[in-house]
Amino acid sequence: MSCDIVVLYYSRDGNTRRMANQIARAISTIDGCEAILRTVPEVTCVDEKRSHTGDHTQNDIQARYINKSDLRNASGLIVGSPTRFGNMAAPLKYFFDTTSDLWLSGALCDKPAAVFTSTSTMHGGQESTLFTMMLPLLHHGMVIAGLPYSEPSLGQTTSGGTPYGASHVSGTDAKTAMTQDEKTLCSALGRRVATLALKLQSPTTEKL
Template identity: 55%
Template sequence: MHPVLVLYYSRHGSTKRLADAIAQGISSQDVPVIVRTVKSLNDVSDANAQVRNDASSAAPEVTLQELEQCSALALGSPTRFGNMAAPVKHFLDSTSSQWLKGALIDKPACVFTSSSSMHGGQESTLLSMMVPLIHHGMVICGLPYSEPELHNTTMGGSPYGVTHVAHHSLSAPEQLSSDEKALCFAQGKRLATFARKLASNV
C-alpha cells in the first residue's frame, strides 16, 4: 500500500501542528504516512520570514510524484481571507498532468485549516480546498458528528475537516486544544481506514 500524504503549508507553525496530529491518527492504523509541505512563495521578500516557526519548514517539500503515488491525501492550509493560502493554490495549479492522467481518481482526501480568530473563515477555506480535489475525482472524507469533540469543542473543529483557532502572537503559537488533537487523530484514523479499504478493492 502506498503511503497517505499529509500535505500542508504553515506560516507560523499552527497548521503544521494539525498535520502532525493527523499523521499520528493515520499511523495508528498501521498505514504508512509521509508528511510534506509546499514551497513558500515569499521566503525572500517576506519581512516576517525570520519569525517563522522553524518546525513549519521541517518537512521536505512535496513532489508531484509523491502526490500521484499516494493512497490518500490530507491537505492543510492557514486561512487567508476565507480562502486557502497562495502557496497551496500555486501547488494545486501545478497538478494538471495528474488531472489529465486521472492519477487521483477515487482516492480519499480530507482538508484542514487554522485561523487566528474564531470566525476567521475556516469553513470557507476548507470548502475552497475541496473544490480542486473534487475536480481530481477524489472522495472527500469529512468528520461525522459521532465524534463527541465536535459537539464539545469551543475552539477548532468542523464536520468539513479539522480546524484550529490559533489566538497567538507570532513568537508564541498556541498549542492545539485537547478537542482539536482528538479530532485530528480521528480524522487521520478515518482517512487511513478509507485508504486501506479502497486500496484492497483495486
C-alpha cells in the same frame, strides 16, 4: 500493497504544521498505513527567480517539499492550510495549479482526501477555507471525507473542529495551543482517511 497517506500542508507560524504532525501520527497507528508529511515552498511577488522544484529541507519544518510522484504513489491525501482572507494560502494554491498533468491522467481519481485549517479567530473563515481546499480535490476526482458527529469532540468543542474537516483557533498572536478536542479531531481525520484508503484499495472492494 503499501498504503501511503500524504499529509500536505503550508504553515508560516507553525500552527498548521502542528496539526499536520498530529494527523500524521494518527495515520501511523493504522496497521499497513504510513504518513508521508510534505510541505510546499513559499511563493513571492518580488523574487521571480525562486525555485519551486526538487526536495529540500528547512530547519523549522520537519517535512520535505511535495513532488508530484508523492501524489501519484499516495493512497490518500490530507491537505492543510492557514486561513488567508477566508481562503487557502497562496503557496498551496500555487502547487495545485501545477497539477494539471495529474488531473489529465486521473492519477488522484477515487482516492480519499480530507482537509484542515488554522485561523486566528473563531469566525474568521475556517469553513470557507476548508471548502476552497476541497475544490481542486474534487476536480481531481478525489472522494472527500469529513468528520462525523459520532466523534464526541465535534459536539463538545468550544474552539476548532468542523464536520468539513479539522480546524484550530490559534489566537490573534498565533500562539494558542491546540485544545484536546482539536487534537482529537485531527487524529480522527487522519485515522478516517487511512482506514478509507485501506478499504478502497482492498481487492474485495468493487471499483467506484
